[in-house]
Amino acid sequence: MPGFVALATWLLSGEAWAHQGIAPILEVTDYSQLPDAPPGVWMDLSVHPSTVIGCALMAAFYLYAVGPLREKRGWAPSVSRRHIACFLGSMGVILLSLNGPIHHLSDNYLFSMHMVQHLLLTLVVPYLFILGLPGWLVEGLLGDGVLKALARAATRPVPAFLVYNMVLVIWHMPRFYDHTMESHPIHITEHLMFMVTAVVCWWPILGEAPSLKSLGMFGKMAYLFLLGLPMKALGAFITVAPDVLYSWYAHVPRVWGLDPIADQRLGGVIMWVPAGIVIWGSIGVMFVRWYRAETRGSAAPALSGSRS
Numbered sequence: 001m002p003g004f005v006a007l008a009t010w011l012l013s014g015e016a017w018a019h020q021g022i023a024p025i026l027e028v029t030d031y032s033q034l035p036d037a038p039p040g041v042w043m044d045l046s047v048h049p050s051t052v053i054g055c056a057l058m059a060a061f062y063l064y065a066v067g068p069l070r071e072k073r074g075w076a077p078s079v080s081r082r083h084i085a086c087f088l089g090s091m092g093v094i095l096l097s098l099n100g101p102i103h104h105l106s107d108n109y110l111f112s113m114h115m116v117q118h119l120l121l122t123l124v125v126p127y128l129f130i131l132g133l134p135g136w137l138v139e140g141l142l143g144d145g146v147l148k149a150l151a152r153a154a155t156r157p158v159p160a161f162l163v164y165n166m167v168l169v170i171w172h173m174p175r176f177y178d179h180t181m182e183s184h185p186i187h188i189t190e191h192l193m194f195m196v197t198a199v200v201c202w203w204p205i206l207g208e209a210p211s212l213k214s215l216g217m218f219g220k221m222a223y224l225f226l227l228g229l230p231m232k233a234l235g236a237f238i239t240v241a242p243d244v245l246y247s248w249y250a251h252v253p254r255v256w257g258l259d260p261i262a263d264q265r266l267g268g269v270i271m272w273v274p275a276g277i278v279i280w281g282s283i284g285v286m287f288v289r290w291y292r293a294e295t296r297g298s299a300a301p302a303l304s305g306s307r308s
Contacts, residue, residue: 030262034254041104046103053093093120099120126198135208158200163197168234182248224282
């Protein structure tokens, strides 16, 4: 606990957010001399083989697990099309995020597009990924040994919440963020950490495995409410920052007339608002489901009493 308190104190300090980039960006106020990017630069359709291979392997294992392996182990009589569509959809979103225009613009030109990429990887991908995993598949793959114990510990609400948000905040600090932009292996590590910790963080809300369930309906709504606070705070901090926080985007050609400050503020709003829509939308869906269940439960005794 003392170590966690010390880390949290450092994260909130000015030292943690001090710029350590390649130029004194805080002294730069005129970006009018930055050249415009070539016309149509956003239409880059390049594909990274590592993302295709990784997603293909995951999809192949999933289809094997819900098909031949399921039948061999006798885990369930069938798998729903909804589960398959959600899981394959999550692979599709990964490919969309890490290839083509989104990847090209976020890596080379626009902080705001990078935030779009991060939202896809931390909100859309884990949502679809978890919804694609039927409970019987998770239980079957985990077994009853150490692996299940580790999964149960990792997906408890408190550690799941803390680990994900700590990863999110650390990687958006200027010194760490700029390192990811300067090193492709570090950037890959960042994206993998985002996706893995996001899946763990969303598991208490969406996971179907009986042995990993830890929250009731009201607990889930409270968890979601708290989950939205750190990302909103980070988005707000970036939006209102008076200077460019990330040196990478202060020296590159500009796209769509966005100077680095306007681009950064747009990125902060993208992090701030859409994440809130997803979280509050989820809370609303849960409340409606709870209300309908309560209504049906109260109506059943009344109907049975009228028949007597």
